[in-house]
Each structure stands twice: as C-alpha cells, then as structure tokens.
Amino acid sequence: MQNRQEQISQVVVTSEQMRDIEERIFAAGMPVAALMEKVAGLIAHRIHEIYPNFGQKQEKDAGKELFASWRVSPITTRVGILVGPGHNGGDALVVARELYFRGYEVWIYCAFSKLKELTAQHLQYAQSLGIPCYQEISQLQDCDFLIDGLFGFGLERMLTDFIAAAIDRLNEWNKPIISIDLPSGLHTDTGEVLGTAIRATHTFCLGLWKSGLLQDQALEYVGKAELIDFDIPLADVQAVVGDTSKIKRITPATVLSTLPLPRPQVTHKYKEGHLLMICGSRRYAGGAILTALGARASGVGMLSIAVPESLKPILVSHLPEALIVGCPETQTGAIAQLQLPEKTDLSSFHAIACGPGLTKDATAIVQEVIASDRPLILDADALNILAQMGTIATLQKRQATTVLTPHTGEFQRLFPDMPDPKHDRVLAVREAAAQTRAVVLLKGARTAIASPQGLVWINPESTPALARGGSGDVLTGLLGGLLAQAATKQIAVEDIVATAAWWHSQAGILAAQERTELGVDAFTLTQYLMKVLSKPKVKSLL
Ligand SMILES: NC(=O)C1=CN([C@@H]2O[C@H](COP(=O)(O)OP(=O)(O)OC[C@H]3O[C@@H](n4cnc5c(N)ncnc54)[C@H](O)[C@@H]3O)[C@@H](O)[C@H]2O)[C@@H](O)CC1
Ligand SMILES: [K+]
Structure with missing residues (x-):
C-alpha cells in the first residue's frame, strides 16, 4: 500500500x-x-x-x-x-x-x-x-x-x-x-x-x-x-x-514496483523472458546494436535478434550473449523475410520488438509480426510501414498487446485524423490508444503513455540530452526486455511502458549530470541504465 x-x-x-x-x-x-x-x-x-x-x-x-x-x-x-x-x-x-x-x-x-x-x-x-x-x-x-x-x-x-x-x-x-x-x-x-x-x-x-x-x-x-x-x-x-x-x-516508487526484481530463487533463462528483436539493415546496423544494448540492460533472460544476414558478425561481436538470427536480405539490404532457427516459430517468444533501422523495405516482416499473436512493440520504420498499411484498421484486428512508440512526426503520420499532439498531447495520445486498442507512448520532453482504457501516464522528468539519434532505439530495446519478462506476470502493459520511459529518462539525466547534456550519446545512455538502479535513493525502493 x-x-x-x-x-x-x-x-x-x-x-x-x-x-x-x-x-x-x-x-x-x-x-x-x-x-x-x-x-x-x-x-x-x-x-x-x-x-x-x-x-x-x-x-x-x-x-x-x-x-x-x-x-x-x-x-x-x-x-x-x-x-x-x-x-x-x-x-x-x-x-x-x-x-x-x-x-x-x-x-x-x-x-x-x-x-x-x-x-x-x-x-x-x-x-x-x-x-x-x-x-x-x-x-x-x-x-x-x-x-x-x-x-x-x-x-x-x-x-x-x-x-x-x-x-x-x-x-x-x-x-x-x-x-x-x-x-x-x-x-x-x-x-x-x-x-x-x-x-x-x-x-x-x-x-x-x-x-x-x-x-x-x-x-x-x-x-x-x-x-x-x-x-x-x-x-x-x-x-x-x-x-x-x-x-x-510517473513516480519512482510505482515504476520500481513493476521491475522483475527480486528474481525467484529457482528459475531459468526462458522463464525470465525471451525477446525477439527484429531490426537493422545494411544501411542502419547501429540501430540494431543500440536496441539490443537497451534490451540487455533490462535483464531479459534470453535475447534473439533477427537482422539481415550481412549484419550477423557485427551483432555477434557486440552481443556475445544473444542469439543472432541472420535473415535473407532484399537488394537494398533490408530483412526480406524472417528465417527463424529450426523448431522455433514466433510463439517461442514472450514479446517482439520491431522497427529500429529496418528501412521501409522490410514491409513483409512487419506485416508478419503484426499478424502474429505475440505482444509486440513497433517503433521507427515499423511505424512508418504500419502507417502505410492503415494504422487503425490494421491494429483493430490484433488480439495481442501492441505498443507503439512514436515521436510527434511519426504520430502524425500514423494518425493523420487525430487531434494535433502539438496542441494537446494527452488528448491525442488517449484518442490514439482508444481507437487502436494499443498502448501508445508519445515521445517528448514529457513523454505521455496512454492505455486503450483511457489511463495516461506522464513522465515528469527528462533531459534535452536525450534529443539525439539512437536514444529511441535504446528505449525500444529496454521496453522489449521488460515486456518479455512481464509476460507471465499480472502487470498492466501501460505500467511496464511507464517503467521503461522513466528508467530511460533517468539514465539520460544521470549521464547528463556527470557528462553534461552534450555527453549522452545513445551508447553512453545504455551504460547508464544500470547505474540508475544502483543510486542509493532508487536502491532503497527496490
Ligand atoms: N483549489 C484549492 O483548493 C485552493 C485554491 N486556491 C487558489 O485559488 C486559485 C483559483 O482561484 P479562482 O477560482 O478565484 O481563479 P483565479 O484566481 O485563477 O482567477 C479567476 C479570476 O480571474 C478572472 N479571469 C479569468 N480569465 C481571465 C482573463 N483572461 N482576463 C482577465 N480576467 C480573467 C475570472 O473572472 C476570475 O475573477 C487557485 O489557482 C489557487 O491559487 C487557494 O487559495 C486555496 C486552495
Ligand atoms: K499564477
């Protein structure tokens, strides 16, 4: 209480x-x-x-x-x-x-x-x-x-x-x-x-x-x-x-109570969440790495990463613990289709995070994951592809959880007929969630998260240091990892999304305090995620 x-x-x-x-x-x-x-x-x-x-x-x-x-x-x-x-x-x-x-x-x-x-x-x-x-x-x-x-x-x-x-x-x-x-x-x-x-x-x-x-x-x-x-x-x-x-x-006490801590004494890696990330292209390899480093910080039990075949060596070198799934490529170097290892299909995963660095040529795979029954986070290019598919009609067909993480520009492309988020962000995000039955996270200085039931979480603290390429990828990975770990628990999805938003921004704030607002590149941000949890004030709440 x-x-x-x-x-x-x-x-x-x-x-x-x-x-x-x-x-x-x-x-x-x-x-x-x-x-x-x-x-x-x-x-x-x-x-x-x-x-x-x-x-x-x-x-x-x-x-x-x-x-x-x-x-x-x-x-x-x-x-x-x-x-x-x-x-x-x-x-x-x-x-x-x-x-x-x-x-x-x-x-x-x-x-x-x-x-x-x-x-x-x-x-x-x-x-x-x-x-x-x-x-x-x-x-x-x-x-x-x-x-x-x-x-x-x-x-x-x-x-x-x-x-x-x-x-x-x-x-x-x-x-x-x-x-x-x-x-x-x-x-x-x-x-x-x-x-x-x-x-x-x-x-x-x-x-x-x-x-x-x-x-x-x-x-x-x-x-x-x-x-x-x-x-x-x-x-x-x-x-x-x-x-x-x-x-x-969003307050520290509420978000920290949703973290998968402490872990049960007897457990194994698949019990602690299996996340499938689908991201990257020949043009944007970095997006896949940053998303994966965000997921790593979440503590997720098992991380599988689907990338174009040519990216496999670089992903392996950055994330030796992850299972890297090399996929056939389009001529432009995007993922052409998902090629999972034998005896594995999408039902093997507790959650899927899809989007960073994909390019718009990865349409087929985005369609495939949207059609699946898995909890799904769509970000970046996956959002642009979704917008082309017709956001509301497409998502209304989904039964499983969907989380969308647009910034204002992506939001407007996804929801051209919604209230302008520049005028009233709460109204816009709430309407978007209600119509799509997705949890929608609208990025900004005060990130707002709406559930289909009309609850809106607002993240009250952030830093302009996070206005930087790649920091959104880190959030997607972190969120994916938390969502996968929560799959078997009774935690509302919007609460997990709020936790990820808070954790991500606190890492940015901590990094900016130590390195100034110019020192928070996305890779550095991933290194500060864990430091947030070791702050004495946070530790006392865990
Ligand atoms: N809610 C509470 O429990 C408490 C409220 N208190 C105070 O009471 C405030 C609210 O008081 P009020 O309801 O009197 O409202 P305000 O003091 O905010 O102002 C209302 C007055 O401004 C006029 N007005 C409104 N728009 C105007 C405009 N564009 N140009 C010129 N005049 C305009 C209205 O005709 C009205 O006379 C709170 O913000 C707070 O400071 C505190 O005294 C005590 C506790
Ligand atoms: K005032």
Missing part, C-alpha cells in the same frame, strides 16, 4: 476536477479563508527558504549564492507581488503579508478594479499595513524577485489588454519569478499559452499536479515545478478522480 504522499504525487487533475475537489472540502466545512491562509503560509515558508531575506543578518551568508547571479544586496530583499482578481491573487496577498512581517520590502501590483471578496479584503489589510500597491507594472522593476498570483486554475480566456502588456513587460526583466499554482497565462489542462504567459523560475503547484504543467508546450514557462501539499483528503481526491486517476504522474 502506497503512503499518502506517494498517492498524491501521482495524481494529475484538470481545472474542473480541482474545482470539484475544492468544493467538496468547502462543503465539508473547511472555511475558504482558512484554506487560503494554510496554503499561502506554506508558500511563504518555501519562498523564505529559496530567497531568504538579506535584511535579516543571520541569513546573509545562507542566501548569498542564490543571489549572486542577480543582486547581492546588503539591504532588505525587495519582493514584487502580482495580484490578480481571483483567489490566486488572494494567495499572493497572504504571501505578501507574511513576507512583510518577516522583514521583506514588499510592493504590490494590482491593476484590476474588481476583485473577489476575500482577495479584496486581503488587499485592504495589506494596504492598511502600509504595503504600497501600484497599478503600473513598471513600479516593480527594482524588485529582487516576483511572486505571480495573477491567475491560477480559474483562467478561462485569452489574456489581453493591460494585463497581457504587463506580463510581456515583466518577462523582459529576466528576474526570478515564483508562480503560484501555475504560471499565469497557461491553460490549466493543456499547458497552452493563452495569449501570453509568465516565464517562471519556479512554479509552486498547489495541492495536486495540474495537467497543463506536464505538457511539452508549457515547459519553458514552468521553470522548476514543485508540489505544495496542503493535505487534501484522499477521499475527496478519489471521489472526484475515481480510484485510479485518468492522468497519472
């Missing part, structure tokens, strides 16, 4: 769900003003940790490094508070008051004439304390950092007029900005920029993760995101999102 914190950190909500949860809490008797006090108190505490007040002597040294890049002030820290008309603005005003009492110099920007009642009361009190309130954003230009309380999940239309101009202006100042709940201007569900948006340094997401913060298009606005947990009762979350949230954030 997961603890509360673990469960809460997995949940991802839409604005409508958050509104419903909030209403249940208020209906149960929690006063709105009390909740705002609690939440804003937690925010003020975190801000105090991140940007300490230099005016307080004892903290001078503690915060020096943080301030070094923008202002080393011997005097009181100046904080600008951006106040919107709703309760996001109310939160910001409570923070303003708290920081004021901790000795910060506080300046408020509020240019809205109509405020919600609670927000108006907090503004009145702040002004009564002598905190200056301006209607011109330029008055805040000398602040050391800003708190963005313009809009939270109540933003419902495009930003225009004075408020859009103010946001554009303050973004130019390049000051640290902490956004409360969401960077103002982002759509809570899709992360789309509604006209313009605050470019935050930090986002303190309140209570539960909002779906928009986990979308690729939001990332350059969100900065470092963290969850401020204010003790929303789990019962209220479950009542609104159901027992299993429809969108979930």
Whole structure:
C-alpha cells in the first residue's frame, strides 16, 4: 500500500476536477479563508527558504549564492507581488503579508478594479499595513524577485489588454519569478499559452499536479515545478478522480514496483523472458546494436535478434550473449523475410520488438509480426510501414498487446485524423490508444503513455540530452526486455511502458549530470541504465 504522499504525487487533475475537489472540502466545512491562509503560509515558508531575506543578518551568508547571479544586496530583499482578481491573487496577498512581517520590502501590483471578496479584503489589510500597491507594472522593476498570483486554475480566456502588456513587460526583466499554482497565462489542462504567459523560475503547484504543467508546450514557462501539499483528503481526491486517476504522474516508487526484481530463487533463462528483436539493415546496423544494448540492460533472460544476414558478425561481436538470427536480405539490404532457427516459430517468444533501422523495405516482416499473436512493440520504420498499411484498421484486428512508440512526426503520420499532439498531447495520445486498442507512448520532453482504457501516464522528468539519434532505439530495446519478462506476470502493459520511459529518462539525466547534456550519446545512455538502479535513493525502493 502506497503512503499518502506517494498517492498524491501521482495524481494529475484538470481545472474542473480541482474545482470539484475544492468544493467538496468547502462543503465539508473547511472555511475558504482558512484554506487560503494554510496554503499561502506554506508558500511563504518555501519562498523564505529559496530567497531568504538579506535584511535579516543571520541569513546573509545562507542566501548569498542564490543571489549572486542577480543582486547581492546588503539591504532588505525587495519582493514584487502580482495580484490578480481571483483567489490566486488572494494567495499572493497572504504571501505578501507574511513576507512583510518577516522583514521583506514588499510592493504590490494590482491593476484590476474588481476583485473577489476575500482577495479584496486581503488587499485592504495589506494596504492598511502600509504595503504600497501600484497599478503600473513598471513600479516593480527594482524588485529582487516576483511572486505571480495573477491567475491560477480559474483562467478561462485569452489574456489581453493591460494585463497581457504587463506580463510581456515583466518577462523582459529576466528576474526570478515564483508562480503560484501555475504560471499565469497557461491553460490549466493543456499547458497552452493563452495569449501570453509568465516565464517562471519556479512554479509552486498547489495541492495536486495540474495537467497543463506536464505538457511539452508549457515547459519553458514552468521553470522548476514543485508540489505544495496542503493535505487534501484522499477521499475527496478519489471521489472526484475515481480510484485510479485518468492522468497519472510517473513516480519512482510505482515504476520500481513493476521491475522483475527480486528474481525467484529457482528459475531459468526462458522463464525470465525471451525477446525477439527484429531490426537493422545494411544501411542502419547501429540501430540494431543500440536496441539490443537497451534490451540487455533490462535483464531479459534470453535475447534473439533477427537482422539481415550481412549484419550477423557485427551483432555477434557486440552481443556475445544473444542469439543472432541472420535473415535473407532484399537488394537494398533490408530483412526480406524472417528465417527463424529450426523448431522455433514466433510463439517461442514472450514479446517482439520491431522497427529500429529496418528501412521501409522490410514491409513483409512487419506485416508478419503484426499478424502474429505475440505482444509486440513497433517503433521507427515499423511505424512508418504500419502507417502505410492503415494504422487503425490494421491494429483493430490484433488480439495481442501492441505498443507503439512514436515521436510527434511519426504520430502524425500514423494518425493523420487525430487531434494535433502539438496542441494537446494527452488528448491525442488517449484518442490514439482508444481507437487502436494499443498502448501508445508519445515521445517528448514529457513523454505521455496512454492505455486503450483511457489511463495516461506522464513522465515528469527528462533531459534535452536525450534529443539525439539512437536514444529511441535504446528505449525500444529496454521496453522489449521488460515486456518479455512481464509476460507471465499480472502487470498492466501501460505500467511496464511507464517503467521503461522513466528508467530511460533517468539514465539520460544521470549521464547528463556527470557528462553534461552534450555527453549522452545513445551508447553512453545504455551504460547508464544500470547505474540508475544502483543510486542509493532508487536502491532503497527496490
Ligand atoms: N483549489 C484549492 O483548493 C485552493 C485554491 N486556491 C487558489 O485559488 C486559485 C483559483 O482561484 P479562482 O477560482 O478565484 O481563479 P483565479 O484566481 O485563477 O482567477 C479567476 C479570476 O480571474 C478572472 N479571469 C479569468 N480569465 C481571465 C482573463 N483572461 N482576463 C482577465 N480576467 C480573467 C475570472 O473572472 C476570475 O475573477 C487557485 O489557482 C489557487 O491559487 C487557494 O487559495 C486555496 C486552495
Ligand atoms: K499564477
């Protein structure tokens, strides 16, 4: 049983769900003003940790490094508070008051004439304390950092007029900005920029993760995101999102529980999964090697690799433990047909991973594996071939598990009539999975994985270091190995896909930490997969 914190950190909500949860809490008797006090108190505490007040002597040294890049002030820290008309603005005003009492110099920007009642009361009190309130954003230009309380999940239309101009202006100042709940201007569900948006340094997401913060298009606005947990009762979350949230954030604890560890004491290689990889061509031999090294890291019991005959020696030299199946070649050097060893057919394998480096000339073999009853991962050229075959009609005929791992371009070729993944990735991937009955993994900075039943996992951490040729091949191999090992276990396929996505990105992050973002070529990535599992924090969860 997961603890509360673990469960809460997995949940991802839409604005409508958050509104419903909030209403249940208020209906149960929690006063709105009390909740705002609690939440804003937690925010003020975190801000105090991140940007300490230099005016307080004892903290001078503690915060020096943080301030070094923008202002080393011997005097009181100046904080600008951006106040919107709703309760996001109310939160910001409570923070303003708290920081004021901790000795910060506080300046408020509020240019809205109509405020919600609670927000108006907090503004009145702040002004009564002598905190200056301006209607011109330029008055805040000398602040050391800003708190963005313009809009939270109540933003419902495009930003225009004075408020859009103010946001554009303050973004130019390049000051640290902490956004409360969401960077103002982002759509809570899709992360789309509604006209313009605050470019935050930090986002303190309140209570539960909002779906928009986990979308690729939001990332350059969100900065470092963290969850401020204010003790929303789990019962209220479950009542609104159901027992299993429809969108979930991948967390280490959940993925590590799906790994095939520990192994049973008595076992043998075929019991630990037999993966057939079909990949490579004379033109793209490397793709086969990288996929195989990804599979190797998964710990799969037995690995068979079907490649064009001419690639056999090079594969043997890289993977002495694997069974290399040399296949007849087309004139262009692609696999012409699958030629398995005697007494072996596709039913000998627990899973098949097919695609990297195949070229489009390997159509026949892709058709053959799609027609099989084996769990199947299709990637790269196999996806392009599938698109030509007609994605939805072809996959609807399959009875066994299929996993598709497209990037955005491949996704659009596979699903030309689906919602644009550039606009709303969650919607697109969910629709694709529903229509194909496949598990679909849409690659990106925030990889999204959908099951045919409508569950979407989002991988919340990654690194641009992985934007590099071959890193997708590694993922396909890793995923294939995990899927083969899970064949006899009762683990949902989408959970295994989520595990592979998380493991792969964590390897990229670890490699980038040690070697910079330029040092994570696909081969290096394969070498870091195992290192992820030996990190003390990860080990303790295994
Ligand atoms: N959900 C919860 O449990 C809690 C929510 N709190 C805060 O409350 C926020 C939500 O508050 P609200 O529902 O008041 O919503 P917001 O504060 O996000 O903003 C809504 C207000 O902005 C106006 N508005 C919306 N779009 C606009 C646009 N494009 N241009 C100009 N005005 C626009 C609306 O008319 C409304 O007055 C959260 O984000 C969070 O900061 C916290 O105070 C406490 C706990
Ligand atoms: K905000």
